[in-house]
Amino acid sequence: MNDSTSCKLIRVLLFVFFWGSASSYGQAYPSKPIRFIVPAAPGGAPDFSARLIGQHLSETLGQPVVIDARAGGRGIIGSEIGAQSVPDGHTLILGYAGPFAINPGLYEKLSYDPIRDFDPITLISSGQNILVVNPSVSVKSVKELIALAASKPGQLTFASGGTGQSSHLSMELLMWMAKIKMIHVPYTGNTPAMRDVLSGQVMMQFVALTPAIPQINAGKLRALGVTGAKRTSALPDVPTIAEAGVPGYEVLTWYGAFVPAKTPKAITARLNTEMIRILNMPDVSDRFRRFGLDPGGNSQQEFKDYLKIEIARWRAVLKEAKIKVD
Numbered sequence: 001m002n003d004s005t006s007c008k009l010i011r012v013l014l015f016v017f018f019w020g021s022a023s024s025y026g027q028a029y030p031s032k033p034i035r036f037i038v039p040a041a042p043g044g045a046p047d048f049s050a051r052l053i054g055q056h057l058s059e060t061l062g063q064p065v066v067i068d069a070r071a072g073g074r075g076i077i078g079s080e081i082g083a084q085s086v087p088d089g090h091t092l093i094l095g096y097a098g099p100f101a102i103n104p105g106l107y108e109k110l111s112y113d114p115i116r117d118f119d120p121i122t123l124i125s126s127g128q129n130i131l132v133v134n135p136s137v138s139v140k141s142v143k144e145l146i147a148l149a150a151s152k153p154g155q156l157t158f159a160s161g162g163t164g165q166s167s168h169l170s171m172e173l174l175m176w177m178a179k180i181k182m183i184h185v186p187y188t189g190n191t192p193a194m195r196d197v198l199s200g201q202v203m204m205q206f207v208a209l210t211p212a213i214p215q216i217n218a219g220k221l222r223a224l225g226v227t228g229a230k231r232t233s234a235l236p237d238v239p240t241i242a243e244a245g246v247p248g249y250e251v252l253t254w255y256g257a258f259v260p261a262k263t264p265k266a267i268t269a270r271l272n273t274e275m276i277r278i279l280n281m282p283d284v285s286d287r288f289r290r291f292g293l294d295p296g297g298n299s300q301q302e303f304k305d306y307l308k309i310e311i312a313r314w315r316a317v318l319k320e321a322k323i324k325v326d
Contacts, residue, residue, distance in 0.1 A: 029089055029267055029270070030061050030062075030089060030090055031063075033063050033064040033090070034054075034063055034066070034089075035066050035068050035091050035092070036050050036067050036093075037068045037082045037085075037092065037094065038050045038067055038068065038078060039071065039075035039076070039078025039079050039082075039093070039094065039096075040071055040094070040096070041069065041071040045127065045208070045253065045255065045291070046096055046255055047069060048291055048293075049124045049125045049288075049293070050067055051067055052287060053124055053257070053275060053278055053279070053284070056278040056281070056284060057275065060277075060278070061274070074098055074325075075098045075099025076099060076110070076111065076112075078093070079093065079095070079099045079112055079114075080112050082258070082260060083111075083112040083113075083118065086260070087119075087259065087262045087263040088263065088264075088267075089259060089267035089268075091259065091260060092258070092259060093118065093257070093260075094255060094258075095114065095257070095258045095307075096254060096255045096256070097166050097253060097254060097310065097314075098166060099114075100114040100118075100256075100307060100310075100311075101311050101313075102164060102165075102318070103164075104311050105311070105314050105315030105318040105319070106323065106324065106325050107325055114307060114311065115304075115307065116261065118258040118260065118261055119258065119259050119260070119261050119263050119300070120303040120304045120307060121257035121258060121259060121268060121271045121300060122256060122271075122299070122300065122303055123254060123255075123296030123298050124255045124279065124296050125254070125293040125294060125295055125296050126252045126253065126254040126255070126293065126294050127208065127209065127252065127253045127254075127293040128226045128227050128232055128253075129166070129167065129170055129206045129207060129227045130206070130224075130235070130238065131145075131170075131174075131204065131223070131226075131241065132197065132204060132207060132212055132215070132216065132221040132223055132224065133145070133197075133203055133204040133222050133224060134197055134198070134200045134202075134221065134222075135219065135220070135222050136200050137203050137204065140222065141224060141225075141244060141245070142224050142225045142246065143245040145224060146178045146245060146246075149175075149178075149181070149182055150179075150180050153181045154182070154183060155182075156182040156183065157185050157202045157203045157204075158171050158183070158185065158204045158205060159186075159187060159194070159197050159204070160184065160185070160187065160190075160193055161186075161187060161188075162187065162188060163184075163186045163323065163325070164325060165190075166206075166253060167190055168184060168186065169251075169314060170227060172317050172318075172320075172323070174246060176320050177248070177249055178245075178246055190205075190208070191211070193207075194212075194215075198215065198220055198221065204224075206227070206251075208253065208292065209226075209292040210291065210292040213234060213235065224241075224244065225239055226239075227240070227241060227250065227251040228240060228251075234292065254296070254310075255296075256303055256307075257271070257275060259271070268300060269300075272299065276297040276298075279296060279297040280295075280297060
């Protein structure tokens with residue numbers, strides 16, 4: 001081999017080496033901090049779910065996971081930002097029932113489509129709500145409540161955190177399935193709603209377990225039923241609404257991870273694997289349960305199928321109740 005041929009061969013080998021290195025570097029994931037958009041205010045269950053899994057995901061991936069809280073507009077603001085983000089795996093979106101399952105049936109026009117504009121990663125956590133009444137209300141069970149509401153159509157009152165919120169639609173679903181009618185009293189959040197239920201100004205409310213349990217244990221609220229398919233270990237004597245008189249009733253508050261649509265499949269598969277591994281860690285599952293949530297962890301397809309079912313169900317409830325927001 002002469003010197004000219006040797007030089008050409010060396011140049012080719014160097015080109016292949018550096019091209020391959022640059023290509024590998026360009027494909028490295030993650031190559032920068034990951035933004036985790038939470039379309040809700042800090043401090044609640046959505047924020048808690050994102051922070052807990054984000055903390056461990058940061059340790060696994062070797063890059064910071066930065067929580068970006070974008071509250072407002074029933075979750076539309078944060079969800080819209082997420083949908084418009086670059087689909088490179090460096091933006092995660094915390095999806096939950098309000099913006100991802102309820103809003104599609106609540107608004108005539110929505111700036112994003114939960115199925116078209118996002119790729120699901122996995123369910124992170126889910127939790128039950130509980131139906132509580134002020135102790136001054138004579139009923140002690142779901143069956144008694146239904147009987148009382150049937151005898152006084154349009155006279156009993158229930159509070160919610162706002163029109164179209166999960167706490168509102170949980171009652172709309174109950175009324176639809178039980179064929180009863182009550183008066184909706186919307187508030188600007190579940191906390192002020194519960195305050196008026198505690199004072200007796202409004203008769204009842206669907207509320208999350210965590211704030212309700214202390215009031216139930218103190219005798220300030222009476223628990224009638226939980227919204228899940230199974231009883232909760234936090235209140236094992238309280239039946240599910242399904243077993244207490246409304247077969248088939250089930251409502252869960254849920255929180256899941258999404259990425260912008262068209263994110264590379266290799267990245268979404270890795271995120272799914274890592275998140276499921278994290279959710280199966282004993283300390284992580286224990287922290288979720290202490291917050292009143294059950295850890296999730298399912299395949300991308302299972303989560304997508306679940307989302308489709310949720311959208312269809314709430315769309316039907318909203319249509320039946322004739323609820324729309326312009």
